[in-house]
Amino acid sequence: MDRFVSTYTNKIDAKGRVSIPAPFRAVLERDGYAGGIYCYPSLDAPALDAGGERLAKKIDGLLAGLPDYSNERDELSVALYGDVQILSIDGDGRIVLPEGLRQHADLQGSVTFVGLGDKFQMWEPGRFEERRGAARAKVQDHRKLFAAGSGRLGGDGDEGARE
Amino acid sequence: MDRFVSTYTNKIDAKGRVSIPAPFRAVLERDGYAGGIYCYPSLDAPALDAGGERLAKKIDGLLAGLPDYSNERDELSVALYGDVQILSIDGDGRIVLPEGLRQHADLQGSVTFVGLGDKFQMWEPGRFEERRGAARAKVQDHRKLFAAGSGRLGGDGDEGARE
DNA sequence: TGGTTCTTTATGGGCGTCAATGGATTCTTA
DNA sequence: TAAGAATCCATTGACGCCCATAAAGAACCA
Structure with a gap:
């Protein structure tokens, strides 16, 4: 299996670190892990979207469909790429959530990871x-x-x- | 025979483990067993739905029709993927029921397995x-x-x- | 047909490994 | 040099894996 499935809730420690659920890490590794995950505010929810290479390619694919220099493309590019952060995973499988992202999803003490197939989301429980x-x-x-x-x-x- | 038929009742032990009825295991193996079963709360009953690869593909099929990054897709994904847990089967044919699932079906001492063809359900007896x-x-x-x-x-x- | 043996299943328990979490230490850089 | 960040280490608890036992069922033989 190589999809994000299921939900897990982990804690944020004093330094802002969170463990990525081990099953998700396994998916990321299979997905051509390049040292970090792509993460950005969900467009329509108080949550964060995240994923690996496959997700990045999908975003590229979306933009590829739109004509260069169109307003639409510019807007989408900004919306999609503009807020993307690459979060590196430390040796223990944890990431640090930057302040901006944390605010968008209102994350404080703990985070719920929600598998959505190609990507996963992070929510305030x-x-x-x-x-x-x-x-x-x-x-x-x-x-x-x-x-x-x-x-x-x-x-x-x-x-x-x-x- | 390749469908789940009949009902069986097994005990939950101190560690939260339950044996999957042997006939059901046989069906799962034939169904392309990938190391675990897919399990989620029934939408309209205090029970759990579970099945193997065939069930997983059905879920994929439902989402396949929806456009990427649509609201609709995200919402359905949450309900379908997000609620799903992959329960791995140990060497003795047992699974562990996580707290959340157990609560939904009000499972305590024992579980009744009910065959429903493509999938089976788990009920409080x-x-x-x-x-x-x-x-x-x-x-x-x-x-x-x-x-x-x-x-x-x-x-x-x-x-x-x-x- | 009746009894016996062998196999499969359900269930309980022990143990080692891994994941999540917290804290300390080193490295960078302002 | 001090603050922040990245890396490393340690603890604890959960989970996977293995074995033991017992009961039930199937196969087998007399």
Whole structure:
């Protein structure tokens, strides 16, 4: 497996260090680890997005689709690249979160790492719980669509009580 | 045979370990076992859903249709990937249930494994019995309707209590 | 068919390794 | 030289891995 999956919560110590969950580190290494992770404020949430080389390439890909010197490209470049920080991972698998990033996500005592496949996010644990609740509600809404389309996943109507 | 069928109840030991029923393990191995099972809280029941690679691919399939970096994708990712835990299976066919998952399903002393074809669920035995009872009642209702229609009267002793 | 042996499973426990965390020490650079 | 940053070291607790036991089931043989 080479995707970020699952959620973990780790502490920030007095120096602002946080351990990256070991499973995520494993993914990063497989992903062509170049000494650090790419990290930037999420565009639409009080959280940080982060990932390895694959994520960087995806961003490149997005920009490649837009014409050079277009307003759109400039804006996106700034939005995407402008706030990107490369955070180096120390010998013990920890990163230091710079003040700016920490502020955006309102991170203080601890951080929740959320695997999202190609990338992962870092959340203030409380806020993440809220978000998770909302996301679940949304999935419920979409369940009918899933069921109608690509086959059944997740909860199914019969509640498992069959024999 | 390559689907999860039947129900089994196993104990949780002092370390939080549970044996996965051997028949389920056999299915998992055939399913392209990659070192662990995918497990997440059921969206609409106090239970856990779990499965192997096949289940994981279904989740990927759901997300594959959505554009990168859309709000929608992020939200679904949170609910789908973010809630998923990969539980590794030890040499004796056991998994450890993390606190969060255990809470969702209210699991304490033992777990009932319920085969649902592509995946299986884990229930607190008492709760599962309730569900099963309710389901049976429904089945009975249906039977009465059938019986009234076709002449044959229900109400015999076995009450559909087979498995 | 009845009894016996062998295999598989579930379950409990011990132990070594690794990850997370906190603190100390060295290195850089202003 | 002092402040901040990066590296190294130490502790603790969790987790993976191995073995032991017992019960249940299957296969086997008389």
